[in-house]
Amino acid sequence: MATSTGTGRMRALVSRRSFLTAAAGAALAAPAIMRHSRAYAETPKLRIGHVSPRTGPLAGFAEADDHILAGISKAYSGGIDNNGRAWAIEIVSKDSQSNPNRAAEVASELILKEEVDIIVAASTPDTVNPVSDQAEVNGTPCITTDCPWQPYFFGRNGNPDTGFRSTYHFFWGLEDVIASFLALWQHEGVARKVGGLFPNDADGNAWGDAERGFPKPLGEAGFTLTDPGRYQPMTDDFTAQISAFKAAGAEIVTGNMIPPDFAGFWSQAGQQGFRPKIVTIGKALLFPSVIESLGERGVGLSSEIWWTPNHPFKSSLTDESARQLAESYTAATGRPWTQPIGFKHALFEVAADVIRRAEDLEDPEAIVEAIRATSLNTIVGPVDWSKGPVKNVTKTPLVAGQWQKQGGRVDLVVTTNANAPQIPVGGEFVLLA
Amino acid sequence: MGTAFTIQRSTRTSRVTAIVALLLVAVLFAAPWWAGRANVRLLGEILSFVALASLWNLLAGYAGLASVGQQAYVGFGGYALFALAMFLGVHPLVAIAAAGLVGALVAIPIAPLLFRLQGAYFAIGTWVLAEVFRLSFAQVAALGGGSGTSLPVGIVAGIAADRALREMLLYWSALAIAVAAVAFVVLLLRSRAGLALTAIRDSEIASESLGIDIWRTKLLVYVSVAGLTSMTGAFIFLQKLRISPDAAFSVNDWTAYVIFIAVIGGIGTIEGPVVGTILFFLLRETLADLGTTYLILLGAVAIFVMLRAPKGLWGLVVQHTGITLVPVRRRVVFPKNS
Numbered sequence: 001m002a003t004s005t006g007t008g009r010m011r012a013l014v015s016r017r018s019f020l021t022a023a024a025g026a027a028l029a030a031p032a033i034m035r036h037s038r039a040y041a042e043t044p045k046l047r048i049g050h051v052s053p054r055t056g057p058l059a060g061f062a063e064a065d066d067h068i069l070a071g072i073s074k075a076y077s078g079g080i081d082n083n084g085r086a087w088a089i090e091i092v093s094k095d096s097q098s099n100p101n102r103a104a105e106v107a108s109e110l111i112l113k114e115e116v117d118i119i120v121a122a123s124t125p126d127t128v129n130p131v132s133d134q135a136e137v138n139g140t141p142c143i144t145t146d147c148p149w150q151p152y153f154f155g156r157n158g159n160p161d162t163g164f165r166s167t168y169h170f171f172w173g174l175e176d177v178i179a180s181f182l183a184l185w186q187h188e189g190v191a192r193k194v195g196g197l198f199p200n201d202a203d204g205n206a207w208g209d210a211e212r213g214f215p216k217p218l219g220e221a222g223f224t225l226t227d228p229g230r231y232q233p234m235t236d237d238f239t240a241q242i243s244a245f246k247a248a249g250a251e252i253v254t255g256n257m258i259p260p261d262f263a264g265f266w267s268q269a270g271q272q273g274f275r276p277k278i279v280t281i282g283k284a285l286l287f288p289s290v291i292e293s294l295g296e297r298g299v300g301l302s303s304e305i306w307w308t309p310n311h312p313f314k315s316s317l318t319d320e321s322a323r324q325l326a327e328s329y330t331a332a333t334g335r336p337w338t339q340p341i342g343f344k345h346a347l348f349e350v351a352a353d354v355i356r357r358a359e360d361l362e363d364p365e366a367i368v369e370a371i372r373a374t375s376l377n378t379i380v381g382p383v384d385w386s387k388g389p390v391k392n393v394t395k396t397p398l399v400a401g402q403w404q405k406q407g408g409r410v411d412l413v414v415t416t417n418a419n420a421p422q423i424p425v426g427g428e429f430v431l432l433a
Numbered sequence: 434m435g436t437a438f439t440i441q442r443s444t445r446t447s448r449v450t451a452i453v454a455l456l457l458v459a460v461l462f463a464a465p466w467w468a469g470r471a472n473v474r475l476l477g478e479i480l481s482f483v484a485l486a487s488l489w490n491l492l493a494g495y496a497g498l499a500s501v502g503q504q505a506y507v508g509f510g511g512y513a514l515f516a517l518a519m520f521l522g523v524h525p526l527v528a529i530a531a532a533g534l535v536g537a538l539v540a541i542p543i544a545p546l547l548f549r550l551q552g553a554y555f556a557i558g559t560w561v562l563a564e565v566f567r568l569s570f571a572q573v574a575a576l577g578g579g580s581g582t583s584l585p586v587g588i589v590a591g592i593a594a595d596r597a598l599r600e601m602l603l604y605w606s607a608l609a610i611a612v613a614a615v616a617f618v619v620l621l622l623r624s625r626a627g628l629a630l631t632a633i634r635d636s637e638i639a640s641e642s643l644g645i646d647i648w649r650t651k652l653l654v655y656v657s658v659a660g661l662t663s664m665t666g667a668f669i670f671l672q673k674l675r676i677s678p679d680a681a682f683s684v685n686d687w688t689a690y691v692i693f694i695a696v697i698g699g700i701g702t703i704e705g706p707v708v709g710t711i712l713f714f715l716l717r718e719t720l721a722d723l724g725t726t727y728l729i730l731l732g733a734v735a736i737f738v739m740l741r742a743p744k745g746l747w748g749l750v751v752q753h754t755g756i757t758l759v760p761v762r763r764r765v766v767f768p769k770n771s
Contacts, residue, residue, distance in 0.1 A: 055724045095724050100581070100680040104673040105478070113471030125580070126677075133583045133674040138596075156583040156675075165586075200571050200579030202677070230579065232568065 043079060045088045046361055048351055049110030051121040051131045052344075056098025057258070060287045061123035061146065064341045067329050069093060072348040075317045080355045087361060089352075092116060096127050104130035111138045118354065118367060120347045122146040123340065125155050125202035132156060132167040141367040142167040143350055146343045149173045149393045151206045163391025166368045170350070170383045171343075172398035174206060176419055177304050178217045180400035181280050183418035184302060184429060185223070185252055190277050192223045195245035197238075197255030197265060200230035203283060207256040214254070226250055233258060238265040242274045256282040259290045266297060277431045278302065280400065288336045291403050291410055298410065300432045302402040305414055307342035307380050310424055315379040317349045322379055336409075346378040346396075399423045402430065438767045442623075443760040450758040461608055465601045477604045477672060479714050480611035484665045485687065486694040486706035487611075488658045491618045493692075494701035495630045496654040497637070499552075502559030504688050505566045506536050506659045508681030510666030512570055515676050518588050520575070525584075525592050529606055529667040536663020540656045548651060560684070567682035581677020589674060607668055614661050619703055621657075622761040626650055634701075693731065697738045699745025703759040708747045 050069075052062040069091060079086035092114050096103035103126065110116045111134060119142045121131040128144040133156060135142035144152070144167070152169050153160075185194075196215075198208030207213050208227060218225045226248040228241045242265075245253065253276045257265070262284035269276075285291065285303035292298065309326035320328070325345060326337035350371075355361065358370035375384040381396040388394045397420030404413045404427060415429040461480075464473055485507070492498040513532035517523040523531060543562060550558040571579040593599040621627050629650045632640035641647055666687070670676045680686075690713065698709020716734065720727045742749040750756070 055728075095722065099683070099686070100675065100677055101673060101683060101686050104675060108474055108672075109471065112469070112474055126679075129581075129583065130673065130675045136586055137589050137674060151580065155577070155580050157585050201679075202580035205578050205580045232571070233579070 043086055043088045044361075045090060046080075046118075046355060047090045047092060047114060047116040048348075049107070049114060049116035049119040050091055050093040051096050051103055051107055051110070051119070051127060052093065053098040053103075053123055053127055054095040056096075058096075058098040058124055058126065060289065060338070061340045062344075063335070063338060064329055064333075064344060065093070067332050068341065068344045068348075071318065071325075071328070072345070076348075076352065080352055082355055082358060082361055087355065089355070091348075096121075096131075098126065100126045100130045103127050104134055107131040107134040108138075111135065111140050116140070117361065117364070118143065118351055120144065120351055122344055122347055125151040128152055128169065129156055129202075132164070132169070136164055136167045139166050139364055141354075141364055141371055143347060143354070143371060144169045145171050145347050146340055147171055148177065148203070148206065149389065149395070150209075150212055151202045153390055153393055154212070155202055155206070158390070158392070160390045166364065168371050168385055168392050168394075170346075170380075170385075170394045170396055172304075172306060172395050173389060173393075174213060175217075175389075176395065176398040177207075177282060177400075178214055179419045180304055180398055180416065181254060182217070182221050182223075183416040184280055184400045185278055187278070187429065187431065190431065191249060191251040193248055193250045194218060194223050194225045194252045194254055195241070195248065195250035195276070196225050196227040197241060197253065197257055197261075197281070198227065198230055199233045199235075199255075199257060199261065201233050203256045204230060204233075207282065223252075224248070231261075233261060235261060236264055238268050239272065241265070242269055242272050245276070246272075246274050251276050252278045252280070254280045254282075257284040259284045259287075259293075263290075263294065266294065270297065275432070279432065280304075285403065286339055288338065288410070288412075299403055299405050300430060302400060302415075302429070303412070305339070305399045305401045305412060306396065307339045308412065308414060308423075308426075309337055310414065310426060311342070311380070312422060312424065313342075313377065313379050313381055315345060315349060316376055317345075317352050320379070325379060342380045343396075346380040346383070349378045350374060350376060350383055397423060401426070404430065438765050441764045441766045442762070444757060446756050447758060447760040458608070458612055462605070464608075465597075465604060470600060473600060473604050474672070475714075475718075477607035477668075479710060480607040481665050481669050481672075482691070482694060482710045482713070483707055484611045484614035485662065485691045486698070486710055487614050487618050487703075488662050488665075489688075489691050490695045490700060490702075490706045491621070491654060492658050494695065494705075495618075495622065495627075495634055496651055497634050498651060498655060499556050500559040501556050501684070501688050501692070502561070502563035503658075503662055503691065504682045504684055504686070505559070505563035506540070506662035507666035507669065507687040508563070508570065508676075508678070508683075509539060509566055510536050510663030511670030511673075511676050511681045512573075512576060513663065514667035514671055515576060515582065515584060518584065519582075525588060525671055526602060526606055529610075529664055529671065532667035533660045533664030536666075537656050537660030540659030541652075543659075544652050544655045547655075548648065563682050563684065563688075567678045570681065571678040577677065579678060581675060581680065583675045584671070603668075603672065610661070610664050610668055614665070615703070615707075617657065617661065619759055619761060621654070622703070626653060627761065628763075630654065693735055695745075697735060697745055699747030699749075699751075702745070702747050702751070703761060705745050705747040709745065712746065 054062045076089040079088050094106035119135050119140050121128050121144045123146045125147050128147045132142055198204040228244045280302040282304055285301050309323040311322045314321045353376045354370045358367045360366040385394045399414050399417045399420050401414040403410050413427040414425050417423045417425050492500050510532040513535045514528045517528040518525050547558050593602050629645045694709035694713050695706050699705025
């Protein structure tokens, strides 16, 4: 009996082995055959890998993924012409679970197992940085967005002289958010005293950085910044910060926070009698659901705005305007528009444009070369890597605005466009009561 | 008087297992030639979880040290590798071994503090320790503080002359770590210390009265597990290329999944963690694209196994067949004619 079970175990091992071999065979052989023959195939196929935080704390950023991907797949369904031939496009989308460890793992799976030709990713440094690192080491062309460029570039130990080899990024930067916030705060009757709330995370460290972040330009513009230091994300006590702001007579509060931290700060500020006239916070106040959860105290808060349905841009892929894209999302899901919608769409616009222009889609180097040469008007504005602040980075326009009550619901209204005059202003800024 | 008896350890099954295990290691060693790049990488990840689960199993299943803070050493090992490679220019593969050594050294002063706590308090204490590590590394600006940092591409490229060789070397380090971890557990359990551990697991008071130095035995286990866990962590983050405090000291990735593996596989057995790792990766590779549903399914599997097979899947096999693949138990055998 012992022997028979012994071989049973052996069989189990063998079957596991053969399972892996079979899996390896399937995974390897299919793309290998495809790779060698696809140039001669009736319709050659190109695969785009997509990494996005569909579940977990960052899921709000990926809320519109299904809708956007469905629209993109439809736009791609006729194939994309490259050098006179139609290429079928397949998108393989993976969930990062809002976890940088998992993001690195799925990115490597997309590169090594799915053998994607281009990898795209969006939403916060925790997604785009690990994905870009894996792409860079493997030489896979990679396009990312939806993360300020400093945490992307310097957070990955980027060197402005050499840049990166195969990874490219489009979004705005800290200099834009600072300029927009300063424009927002030019208000009579508001003391130029600012309290800063910067967490010890990728965004917070970049925003609070003495050289590249808020402190220096705020000082130059005549604002005094009270910065009580980096707090640990998911803090539930902001008494120290509130006391420091009160003592300094701060009438403006700014920073970069995650929604739960801001909710904690804001309710404690109310309880402790701290009533700033302007509260402009990055990241925390992007989503209508967050503002709704704050109730009446959510009205009047202000935030950076990267995209709205009123942006005067249209898709290079589907010809939809920003408004049409947002409305089609609301019609399909019954949910209000959110800012990442436009950027998620633009990511695939850029990918399609690159596929169209690449000299040789079989050659990653040629695809990277096509990304570098991009000059495209997308639904979020122009994307052109020849105009970057540093290599591998290009910027899209950024404005700022306020959550205001319009009719029965709270909507995000652009109140200053000093940094990007092409974006229309939707209303006047109102101080907090 | 005195019935003649002998102590038997290895069985025929276990001798067969030893040969099969050697063959398996040889097959795994050759993986870069029979598996594709993606599967070699996946195997590397699987092997790192075999190591983590076996080590946790040694702590919790044999030494009674139910730690929920082993992510402290995974993260510490990862950070040690980044620091050694980035600041001292140590070759990353050498840094893996060095990270293990540093991890063990760090565990020596920590162990006496934790051992003052018993049972649930010990578990919470280990978690607190991991949080202390996480918050401390979040303050180290040179390693990116709370933002984390990426391993410069130059360092990664410097591991070997070309990409294929680099991937092979990385994979073999994972294989070496997993084999070392499992072999360490087996050899330790077959030694005097292993006998002491089994006694401690069954009753601390009784074993102390028999003259076992509980404290020293536990220290030996805790420190060596910390060292090997740090090595595994160093390998894991060398593969990930990027480290940040939340990723390095993630209780979900490095402890919850590891406990899941050990529990469904069979805690307190050598085979359990290996069986559990295979099951975990089968579930992950087939279901991870389901998003939240996947996590719900994992939870459901854990609950089901705990209710229906409290000793894990391997425990179920042992119960029904009585086989032992790895001989760590001693059996008293009486001659048939007595």
